[in-house]
Amino acid sequence: MKKILIAIASIAFASCGPELPEIKPDLITESTLHDTDDPAIWVNKNNTEESIVFGTDKDTDGAIYAFDLDGKIIEAKTLRGMKRPNNVDVAYNVKINDSVTTDILMFTEREREQIRLFSVPDMKPLDQGGFKVFQEKRENEWSLPMGISIYKSPKTNKTYAIVGRKNGPKTNYLHQFELVPAGDYIEFKLVREFGNFSGEKEIEAIAVDEELGYIYYADEKVCVRKYQAEPNVNNTELSCFGAETFNRDIEGIAIATYKNREGYIIVSDQQEHTFNFFDRKTNEFLFAKNLGTTETDGCEVYTGYLNEKFPNGLFVAMNDNKNFYFYDLSKIIDAK
Template identity: 85%
Template sequence: MFYMKKLFIAIASISLISCGTQLPEIKPDIITDSTLHDTDDPAIWVNQENTEESIVFGTDKETDGAIYAFDLNGKIIEEKTLRGMKRPNNVDVEYQVKLNDSVTTDILMFTEREREQIRLFSVPDMKPLDRGGFKVFQEKRENEWNFPMGISIYKSPKTGKAYAIVGRKNGPKTNYLQQFELVPAGDHIQFKLVREFGNFSGEKEIEAIAVDEELGYVYYSDEKVCVKKYYAEPDAGNEELSCFGKENFNRDIEGIAIATYKDGEGYILVSDQQQGTFNVFDRKTNEFLFAKNLGTTETDGCEVYTGYLNEKFPNGLFVAMNDNKNFYFYDLSKIVKAK
């Protein structure tokens, strides 16, 4: 009986460690100022001329919502913050996107769920480039099929064209996502639908979307099933390439961040929302490597940058949403090793 009791305790301990509850907590280097409502998803814009003046954008997901701009000390930059948004959900940035034959700009893009549209602004001057927004998913206005949620930008290394890849609150079992080409139109950008793709289990929803531009893949979280992988190039095929990670998550599979290093090396970091941890997968093989406890609660979105920013973040920056109206910033070397 004593032996069986010891065996049970040992098995329980192994189980707890494997699911992350015994992982040592990694403290954030910076906790941002608080938003008004409900943080959800971050994006990192790197100032190429002065990395110390880079900006972390983060959504505040409410009817009276906003895209907050934070400096690298986590302080709100009010003049860069976009207020008056109707439930902004996910956000992404891209560099040197064409406005016309002679002008390019860095861009910020996000979904505005309650207005059923995509928004697009220049960075860092925060000027609208979408003439008020672009409506999406209008073909079926019921069962939340028309509400955009996840978004990621893909800029093709092959053609230089930029694309928005957008998911929704609910939708069909196939062609759950839509991909739009960003078409230069002089002083603004137009959207052209070029592809529908992506399988959906129907179990919960698809929110987190991330693109590996260099390797040409798009990943998204089918929240109770797995991380799914497809080609990002619109003419490369719509077959599902992989469905991985199911056994490594407690329940909801959420935010995805891709840490990129030379020669295709790197990591895919994914939020295990109810477990309060992040699972780390190999960028090339998608094999599970390890989990880390970053002390966040109910994390939706996350983002990563692998280069030098300042003395506090010399090895890169990892940003995670925390369920207390804020975001946590970490020096990346606390989480993964450079490859």
């Protein structure tokens, strides 16, 4: 009966999706060569107008594109020659050794079965060419990394990578690695295996709410799953929510954070071409928005000031036409 009710609710949401008014982007980026997938926003704390939006171009001849806030490609910051880079994330003030910290860019390189790690904004490799993951069973796509998100613990100041894969077991689908300073590079130490998987499709989108200490990931045809982010706590799933609000594939996840722990968990409803907004505290569904993108995989959000065009935050969404859409965040939130 529960499955029937979910199916009915999904049909109801699908039928109302096209009636949502379309919110136009403030700008559309220059095109990549192949297939955009996932963005990450690096905020230049010294000059926010020089912040960078990174985006994956998911192909054997792939790249991590760097865009300025006008959507123009920054060739000097773009990483080419990557073998199907999938998802990307950034973090700030990560220790390299006892005296040096740097901002970092991390992404999965699926066809090479590894994680890549670079400093930002100088784009220097910090990983000795890449770190292999999921090598215990190199068949049935179990060894192919896809989703990735970074968690910097407020409690310990340690930094972790949470990584998913194309296919895997029904339990312990994700791996969590500690980033260990090693002089002029970083080593990866496996500290946790966790996460349920339905087996229905795959898990790609992963996002971390650092302040509240939660990991969210999309079991694409089932729900958004929620776990504790600290690796030394139990691996019990906290919730599996949102199923009835999606048409089919649950994709990119972005967490909009505000004061007093307010905010939104924003999730792409891929086949509906819309985004579902959930309350950050309660995970209750609030509303959906039509942003005009098609078949969105990844999305990302920043809630602070960047420049005159994005004074109230930036929302970035992948669009299925080799580009990304940029939105003034307040225009999305306030739209009726």
